[in-house]
Amino acid sequence: MSLTAIISLVAIVLLAVTSAVIGSIAHRTRLTSDFLVASRSVPSRLNAGAISGEYLSAASFLGIAGLILVEGVDALWYAVGYTAGYLFLLLLVAAPLRRSGAYTVPDFADARLASPSLRRVCTAVVIVICWLYLLPQIQGAGLTLGIVTGLPDWIGSAAAGVIVVVTVAFGGMRSVTFVQAFQYWFKLTALAVPVIIGLAVWYGDDHTFARSEPPEFREPTTVSVTTPVTLEARLPVDVTARGTVDGQPVDGPVRWDAGSSHDVAVGTELAFAAGEPVPVTSGAPTDDESWLRPFTGSAEHQLLATYSLILATFLGTMGLPHVLGRFYTNSDGRAARRSAVVVLAMLGGFYILVTLMGVLSRVYTPQLLVTGRSDAAVLLLPTAVMGSGLLGSLVGGLVAAGAWAAFLSTASGLLVSLASVVSTDVLPGKGGMTRRFPLATVLAGIPPTAVALIPTGLNFAEAVALVFAVAASTFCPLLILGGWWRGLTAVGAIVGVLVGGVTSAGAVAAALAGLDAFLPGPLAAWAEVLLYRPAIVSVPLAFITMVVVSLITRARRPADAGQVLLRLHAPERLGLMRDRLDDRG
Known part of the structure; x- marks a missing residue:
């Protein structure tokens, strides 16, 4: 195991232990309100940190930088939408939701319309949303551990699922609040350090994006294709391939002509010499200049897709159960609005760093444009910029631990929302809350953890x-x-x-x-x-x-x-x- 892998594994373990210690210090869960809404006594700034911690998930920490690496400015709508969603939540939902006195989304629906049928429907929707959202978080943990240590992805996914279930089952909302606030600042640090160093190194390079050419491999590079990809070559590319390309077995040097497209099967190895232009996945901008302009990829109906994405991200935030549950913990409606305002600033700072990570990845990890695993950009950037020595390994370990903080904080918030609904609507009357909530947590956490072991x-x-x-x-x-x-x-x-x-x-x-x-x-x-x-x-x-x-x-x-x-x-x-x-x- 390499030095980077050892340091990353140690950093991930230290993060998990530190989070557990913080959660145990804050542990005081005897009443229903302790488990579900932290006794509605969370200060606005602390709640804002917790909201930001659980909201900035695998999609934010890894996914957006990877999309910017591939799609360029078109991917900025993800960051804009995820942030602007809180503006709509602030204006329309935050204060009324808190004044409803509810514990969960189904409880709000019942308070407003007094319908048991509506409450049951809302319960089912909460379970569907949280399970769908949990899957990428747990899979992201597996991807991170697999990339930095070489272990199978399922080991990291299983470990993350167990840690989250145990943390939530015994701590409830009160413990999770303090852990998530800590994890936000840890994630911010884990991005800020490599961005500052990367920008300093990039300043000394002569790379510019204002050119109609694709990025180049900075050194001889061999990539293994782990998912089926279709690659487009903007310029002629000489590549040594071993595997299956365009449905035919290949074992040796081949030349891809300018403007050609090639289907590469899983397990194929592609070796490129230094200075060779980088082929990109089908539909993505093929050169740096078009990468900086919107709607320049070859995918069809991009404007329609963008409008639909804007609608989903702007309005979807106010429908996420784990986000809504956070506003139940404020003391009143004014405090809920104050929390939302602080969250806007915290999210804005975070997404600026993620965007810069995506830009730097275009320069230093162009091989990810070939493999189709653009989510790995954030994890591989530190060693790509600083090398695999001690400094690069230390920063790489910090980033890996930050990625795990993203997965654990979001997964914890989702599981709290799931367990709250299951304990109040699915398991009512089955003993006191101190018994129902841990049982509900286990029942809610097992299915998505099991499904997350299957790669998508x-x-x-x-x-x-x-x-x-x-x-x-x-x-x-x-x-x-x-x-x-x-x-x-x-x-x-x-x-x-x-x-x-x-x-x-x-x-x-x-x-x-x-x-x-x-x-x-x-x-x-x-x-x-x-x-x-x-x-x-x-x-x-x-x-x-x-x-x-x-x-x-x-x-x-x-x-x-x-x-x-x-x-x-x-x-x-x-x-x-x-x-x-x-x-x-």
């Missing part, structure tokens, strides 16, 4: 964007209309959530299954966009359905709708806010 080959940022589409199509319409429109009915909410959920989740399932490949040419191009970016259809459809059905069933409008809305929007000094559950556990 999907970029983390893309996988999370699909989850955002589901959240934007279900809970976003429910929270906005439920918090601002007195005409909403339980029937309208149920039908709207189901329509949005089935449409978006069905598209997610079809995308992961690759069903678009079975459609004829023109339809396949449209299907690929709408399956991977369903929000542009599913979100308006959910809103329209919820409004139309509510108008049709206006006779079933809750009689106290006006009073509930008054409580959601009245200033705290009027004393109308109240919590829905007591602490008898």
Whole structure:
């Protein structure tokens, strides 16, 4: 095992131990509110750190830099959308949600419309969203451990799943809050150090992106293709291949002509000499100049895909259960809004660093444009810039531990939301909360951990964007209309959530299954966009359905709708806010 691998493994273990120690110090979980909302006593700044810690997931730490490496400026919409989503949450949801006195999203729905059926539907949606979101987090942990140590990916995935389940089961929201706040600052440091060093090194190089040529291999490079890829050569490329290329076995030097495209099978090794132009995966910008301009890739319907991505990320944030659960821990609505404002600043700083990591990766890790594993850019950049000596290994270990902090903090928040819903809605009356919550955590954490052991080959940022589409199509319409429109009915909410959920989740399932490949040419191009970016259809459809059905069933409008809305929007000094559950556990 190399020096970098040993240091990275030690750093990951130290991070896990430190997080466990912080969680145990903050451990005090005797009551229902301790487990679910940390007794609603988390200060705004601490809560903002915890929100940022759990929100900045595998998609943020690894995925966005990888997408910027491949797609250039088009990928910046991920960072913009993930950040801007909190602006919409701040304006429309944060304070009313806290004033509802709810513990979970289903509890908010019940407080607003008093419908057991709606509560059950919301419970099912929470489970689907959290499970879909947990998968890339646990798989990201496996990818990180595999890249830095050479161990099989499933070992890291299994270890991360066990750590998260144990931490949440015995600590609940109170312990997780302090751990996630610590992990945010650790992640920020893990990105800032290599970015500062990388920019200093890049300043001394003569590389510029203002050229109509692809990046070049800086040294002789051999890459192993781990997922099937189609590579496009902008300029003639001499490569020594061993494996299967274009369906034919190859073992020796070949020349790829300018403008050619080649299918490379899994397990193929490609060796490039220093100075050779880098072929890129199909659909990505083939040269640096186009990499800096929007919509220059060869993929079809890019503008439609971008609009759909914007809709999903802008509105999906307010539908994520683990994000919403954080605002239940504030003392009142004003504190919830203050937390959201601080989060905007913290996320902005983080995404600036991630963007710079993606830019530096274009220069120092161009081989990832060939392998299809662009998520590894952040992990490989330190040693690519500083070498595999002590300094490069130390910074590489810091980055690897930061990546694990991203996975653990987000997975912990998701599992808290899952366990909260399972313990209050699936296992009611099965003993006190001190017994139900750990049991619910184990039951909720095992399925996604088991599924995460199977590789999907999907970029983390893309996988999370699909989850955002589901959240934007279900809970976003429910929270906005439920918090601002007195005409909403339980029937309208149920039908709207189901329509949005089935449409978006069905598209997610079809995308992961690759069903678009079975459609004829023109339809396949449209299907690929709408399956991977369903929000542009599913979100308006959910809103329209919820409004139309509510108008049709206006006779079933809750009689106290006006009073509930008054409580959601009245200033705290009027004393109308109240919590829905007591602490008898």
